[in-house]
Amino acid sequence: xxxxxxxxxxxxxxxxxxxxxxxxxxxxxxxxxxxxxxxxxxxxxxxxxxxxxxxxxxxxxxxxxxxxxxxxxxxxxxxxxxxxxxxxxxxxxxxxxxxxxxxxxxxxxxxxxxxxxxxxxxxxxxxxxxxxxxxxxxxxxxxxxxxxxxxxxxxxxxxxxxxxxxxxxxxxxxxxxxxxxxxxxxxxxxxxxxxxxxxxxxxxxxxxxxxxxxxxxxxxxxxxxxxxxxxxxxxxxxxxxxxxxxxxxxxxxxxxxxxxxxxxxxxxxxxxxxxxxxxxxxxxxxxxxxxxxxxxxxxxxxxxxxxxxxxxxxxxxxxxxxxxxxxxxxxxxxxxxxxxxxxxxxxxx
Amino acid sequence: xxxxxxxxxxxxxxxxxxxxxxxxxxxxxxxxxxxxxxxxxxxxxxxxxxxxxxxxxxxxxxxxxxxxxxxxxxxxxxxxxxxxxxxxxxxxxxxxxxxxxxxxxxxxxxxxxxxxxxxxxxxxxxxxxxxxxxxxxxxxxxxxxxxxxxxxxxxxxxxxxxxxxxxxxxxxxxxxxxxxxxxxxxxxxxxxxxxxxxxxxxxxxxxxxxxxxxxxxxxxxxxxxxxxxxxxxxxxxxxxxxxxxxxxxxxx
Amino acid sequence: xxxxxxxxxxxxxxxxxxxxxxxxxxxxxxxxxxxxxxxxxxxxxxxxxxxxxxxxxxxxxxxxxxxxxxxxxxxxxxxxxxxxxxxxxxxxxxxxxxxxxxxxxxxxxxxxxxxxxxxxxxxxxxxxxxxxxxxxxxxxxxxxxxxxxxxxxxxxxxxxxxxxxxxxxxxxxxxxxxxxxxxxxxxxxxxxxxxxxxxxxxxxxxxxxxxxxxxxxxxxxxxxxxxxxxxxxxxxxxxxxxxx
Numbered sequence: 146x147x148x149x150x151x152x153x154x155x156x157x158x159x160x161x162x163x164x165x166x167x168x169x170x171x172x173x174x175x176x177x178x179x180x181x182x183x184x185x186x187x188x189x190x191x192x193x194x195x196x197x198x199x200x201x202x203x204x205x206x207x208x209x210x211x212x213x214x215x216x217x218x219x220x221x222x223x224x225x226x227x228x229x230x231x232x233x234x235x236x237x238x239x240x241x242x243x244x245x246x247x248x249x250x251x252x253x254x255x256x257x258x259x260x261x262x263x264x265x266x267x268x269x270x271x272x273x274x275x276x277x278x279x280x281x282x283x284x285x286x287x288x289x290x291x292x293x294x295x296x297x298x299x300x301x302x303x304x305x306x307x308x309x310x311x312x313x314x315x316x317x318x319x320x321x322x323x324x325x326x327x328x329x330x331x332x333x334x335x336x337x338x339x340x341x342x343x344x345x346x347x348x349x350x351x352x353x354x355x356x357x358x359x360x361x362x363x364x365x366x367x368x369x370x371x372x373x374x375x376x377x378x379x380x381x382x383x384x385x386x387x388x389x390x391x392x393x394x395x396x397x398x399x400x401x402x403x404x405x406x407x408x409x410x411x412x413x414x415x416x417x418x419x420x421x422x423x424x425x426x427x428x429x430x431x432x433x434x435x436x437x438x439x440x441x442x443x444x445x446x447x448x449x450x451x452x453x454x455x456x457x458x459x460x461x462x463x464x465x466x467x468x469x470x471x472x473x474x475x476x477x478x479x480x481x482x483x484x485x486x487x488x489x490x491x492x493x494x
Numbered sequence: 495x496x497x498x499x500x501x502x503x504x505x506x507x508x509x510x511x512x513x514x515x516x517x518x519x520x521x522x523x524x525x526x527x528x529x530x531x532x533x534x535x536x537x538x539x540x541x542x543x544x545x546x547x548x549x550x551x552x553x554x555x556x557x558x559x560x561x562x563x564x565x566x567x568x569x570x571x572x573x574x575x576x577x578x579x580x581x582x583x584x585x586x587x588x589x590x591x592x593x594x595x596x597x598x599x600x601x602x603x604x605x606x607x608x609x610x611x612x613x614x615x616x617x618x619x620x621x622x623x624x625x626x627x628x629x630x631x632x633x634x635x636x637x638x639x640x641x642x643x644x645x646x647x648x649x650x651x652x653x654x655x656x657x658x659x660x661x662x663x664x665x666x667x668x669x670x671x672x673x674x675x676x677x678x679x680x681x682x683x684x685x686x687x688x689x690x691x692x693x694x695x696x697x698x699x700x701x702x703x704x705x706x707x708x709x710x711x712x713x714x715x716x717x718x719x720x721x722x723x724x725x726x727x728x729x730x731x732x733x734x735x736x737x738x739x740x741x742x743x744x745x746x
Numbered sequence: 747x748x749x750x751x752x753x754x755x756x757x758x759x760x761x762x763x764x765x766x767x768x769x770x771x772x773x774x775x776x777x778x779x780x781x782x783x784x785x786x787x788x789x790x791x792x793x794x795x796x797x798x799x800x801x802x803x804x805x806x807x808x809x810x811x812x813x814x815x816x817x818x819x820x821x822x823x824x825x826x827x828x829x830x831x832x833x834x835x836x837x838x839x840x841x842x843x844x845x846x847x848x849x850x851x852x853x854x855x856x857x858x859x860x861x862x863x864x865x866x867x868x869x870x871x872x873x874x875x876x877x878x879x880x881x882x883x884x885x886x887x888x889x890x891x892x893x894x895x896x897x898x899x900x901x902x903x904x905x906x907x908x909x910x911x912x913x914x915x916x917x918x919x920x921x922x923x924x925x926x927x928x929x930x931x932x933x934x935x936x937x938x939x940x941x942x943x944x945x946x947x948x949x950x951x952x953x954x955x956x957x958x959x960x961x962x963x964x965x966x967x968x969x970x971x972x973x974x975x976x977x978x979x980x981x982x983x984x985x986x987x988x989x990x
Contacts (some may be wrong), residue, residue, distance in 0.1 A: 189693050199609075410707075645838075647795055648843060730877075738829070
């Protein structure tokens with residue numbers, strides 16, 4: 146006969162059962178009671194469309210996002226707390242980048258030319274009505290919203306290098322960068338930026354244009370070009386397409402849409418793209434952290450983001466104890482929000 | 495001995511992939527993992543333990559609620575009347591994977607105080623409910639007719655049979671159900687955390703590490719943590735199951 | 747005062763199992779039903795116990811239809827609940843009838859010689875012990891009639907003989923009416939006051955033999971052997987007769 150090893154099975158079962166249930170009940174209570182403290186801000190990551198939904202429902206108190214989302218929020222009755230221009234004048238935003246080895250100088254010259262032409266078209270006040278129409282078509286928003294949004298975006302041909310460095314310093318300080326530029330094989334930060342922000346093509350193109358406004362570079366064969374769906378910042382791409390600039394200098398243009406800059410960087414890594422319009426943030430982050438070899442050849446826009454708040458916020462201090470949303474960690478918008486919070490003496494929980 | 499060989503094989507394959515520059519080195523990853531256990535990463539500022547606790551809390555809550563329903567309902571499936579009433583509905587709902595419930599649940603819980611957490615708990619609920627329900631009802635319905643006959647011979651009515659025969663017989667089934675349910679719930683929470691942001695949780699941690707870039711050791715550490723916790727939960731409940739002499743091993 | 751089985755018929759679909767079985771067992775008598783395996787003995791017992799319905803016929807006890815409360819049942823397999831201890835299994839039968847009397851359950855365990863094994867689980871007990879718990883479970887509800895369905899079939903010969911003697915000892919205390927199903931003629935002759943011999947399926951009573959030997963019986967006794975021979979002949983005669 147075997148000796149008893151589990152004589153008290155009955156009791157054990159019931160005891161375990163009861164304790165599991167008790168634990169569950171306890172944890173429901175615990176997990177639902179999120180507590181907030183003074184002088185800290187609850188920072189959450191949300192996609193911009195979600196930000197709009199959640200601020201309408203009162204789940205978040207503020208958010209920072211790029212146009213047209215702030216303008217859409219304004220349409221719904223929220224107010225702009227600060228535009229990105231107020232927080233950080235001339236801050237970099239979107240850029241045109243290419244994968245090293247996937248585009249030769251001829252291709253780049255053609256691309257930069259089309260981009261510069263389109264940007265100049267946007268900035269020409271005579272084209273205002275046409276631009277609003279293009280913007281509306283591109284983003285699927287009504288003309289009133291896009292015309293407000295367009296006012297907040299500063300379309301540029303090349304980013305401000307000093308401000309780009311400033312953003313890089315932020316990434317370095319907040320330890321979001323995992324690697325140093327030395328690890329990537331550069332002697333110094335200066336030499337990295339000289340390589341990363343490639344200005345010679347741009348300079349060559351505008352010099353030619355200055356000499357002869359009708360200059361058209363030699364036609365390149367084809368290009369695979371990525372951009373973010375409906376991002377008003379990337380309007381120049383749409384204009385370049387609609388006004389025929391791209392077709393003038395390329396035999397074939399293959400466009401690919403992406404949901405965000407991270408996805409574009411992954412496509413670069415896989416060699417699916419030659420060049421793309423994307424945020425300077427994912428470009429820099431993934432260039433350094435993941436070593437995806439790209440260079441920036443042109444700027445797309447500066448500024449163009451804004452912080453939107455619920456009614457009762459009028460100064461940074463008012464954000465204490467609130468929940469604010471950013472579109473991603475290490476983004477320019479993240480930096481903008483942290484600058485504002487620091488001004489109000491607030492820390493992120 | 496076999497275990498050691500298996501571990502050795504795994505590590506060698508990993509080192510090979512590291513030499514080919516596909517993965518970070520195992521020792522680098524191990525150091526990152528150990529660091530993350532005690533120190534928060536600079537982006538989110540939370541240790542991997544804190545992230546795990548957030549995820550576990552959501553899983554335990556969601557699956558706890560699921561079990562509160564699936565255990566009694568599964569047992570009641572022993573009654574033919576209840577079975578024929580509920581089973582067709584549940585059979586249609588069952589093949590819908592928990593992930594497919596994500597968009598709907600975010601809309602459903604949009605007006606709740608903490609929509610993301612509610613939605614995630616709901617997704618875990620869906621994930622944990624069906625496998626536990628199916629296991630438990632399967633057990634209850636398979637209560638040996640011999641035991642029911644025994645109760646009948648001594649004059650037991652349906653209620654007594656349910657309480658004294660079907661329920662005690664189904665206890666190992668309940669534990670299996672909890673084990674399987676927790677397993678699916680655990681997978682569901684990771685997926686739910688990756689899709690919508692929650693501020694903490696292992697799935698969220700992995701996703702943010704991916705977005706920020708350059709953090710493969712962190713990503714692998716997160717995955718390892720998922721594995722360790724999942725394995726632990728399963729092992730504890732498996733041990734508990736083995737204590738029942740009438741537990742039939744053929745069931746899963 | 748007697749248990750009367752009157753013209754019981756039972757079919758399962760096309761399968762005719764019981765074809766008008768009738769016999770009577772006087773109060774306090776030990777009756778054995780013998781017949782080949784699969785001839786419907788268990789079905790008959792279940793009908794008497796009231797958990798299977800007869801298509802025709804009735805079971806009368808003391809002039810009225812038999813009730814569940816009259817019955818104590820011992821199964822062929824020990825049929826102990828694995829999640830209950832020996833004592834718990836005995837209490838189970840009482841609980842089914844709405845009785846809770848732990849002391850009584852304990853005293854019955856003592857009666858079958860299992861004192862000290864109260865908290866053992868079935869898998870920790872030997873086959874003979876488990877069957878004793880099964881008998882004890884049937885007795886604890888004070889039945890008028892004890893139905894036993896080949897309770898010793900799965901035991902080894904030695905244990906089986908010992909169990910038979912113990913069963914008679916217990917039976918002798920209060921002389922319940924016992925219907926004991928077996929396919930072992932030896933066992934029937936050893937135990938019974940009366941042996942009901944059933945034919946092959948569909949079962950009918952082919953003979954009722956009163957065993958007139960003093961207990962305790964000796965298996966090597968002339969009389970014992972002649973009873974055995976008689977019943978064996980009785981069984982084999984019908985088995986070779988053409989089916990109707």
